[in-house]
Amino acid sequence: MTEPGNEDPRVVAVMRLSGVRFESEGMPADALVEVAAFEDILRSLVRLYWLDRHPHRQRVPAGYDREITLRLTKIGEGSAVPVLEYDPALHTDDLFGLDEIAQDYSRAVKVLEEFIQYGNTGQDPIPNDIRRLPSPKVKKFGQTMRKGEAIQVAVASPDDWEKIPAYTPQARSNALVSLVGNVTRPVTIEGKVTDFNVSTGNLVVQDRERKRTIYIPYLDSGLTVNIVAVANQLFECEAKGIGEFSADGRLTKLVSVETLNVIDVTEDARVVRSSLDALAELEEGWVDGEFGEPITESVIERGHEVIEAMIALSNITRVVAPTEEGGVRFFWPEAENQLSIEVEPSGALYVHTTDLAAGTFTDDKISADVDDLVEALGSWLSEGVTDE
16 A cells, blocks of 8 residues: 655645656646546545534535545656646635545555556456446456556655556556456457448448447447448448457447548449449450350359458459469559459469569469368458558
């Protein structure tokens, strides 16, 4: 446990954020949400303590919230050390007992420190005062932390921060899973939009990495959606925000959205599908009257499976051409790796890339009995494409 030092008596809490982001002078602006979450927990606990002493009251008196206002007064030396203290402008009288408030804040910080310690060790019970708080308040604290970062709290700046328990992403996950059964953290969703749920304000996205449906609250992002009834309209989505994960690490939903990009890929998909279907009209000898096998229905169907994989992997080309042997070949003319995917008459795929600068190539064969082309073509279609 930490004890107050010889600092300004109005200082009630100090927190330290460590990690690569916090090594430069000052403090990242996007990390201020952690200060706000910390302050919200402390103020909520102090309100509970006042109500505990006055069981006949259902709410704190008018003016109490103003009196317990905290202000970020400085960023101390260290990785990033925000210091919170009473607002000096509000120190007008002893109406609510400033000594009592200081004791309540000291108690609140220690309770949070015990909760952090629980996340690290799993020993001793979770403090009951933490269980009394609404879970969203607790979940917001630390949810922007990245791998290798940590938060520490104290009632005053300690001589050695190494002795203070650190709220790392792993400690936070341990503590929250025990407290509420799930944990929130930053996440990126990429995939195909399968539906717009207008009644709930959600985009329904088939997440490519996790291979499951995720609901994205698009109204929170400020996105304006105009639903138009267009057959076979296709959208790709990339969303960044705070995701909620179950105890087994499974993403259950996106609880807030930071950025959201929705791309209409309808036209590219329509063009390549139409071009592929047109190849079915070719007759034997289409090259010069003597050479050129017709394109069978099975090759066209396999070609459509390749197009679906392109759509799922957000890398669509409009260029498709027949091969003399009766196959079809998709080509990415603007790709750095000169990617081509050929559907052979057997239904097998021949994938080829070329490094023009090095004068080398890479190729592979995908069997006709492979059904999951998204998985089979994933590494090939993720290669970079340059815009001209």
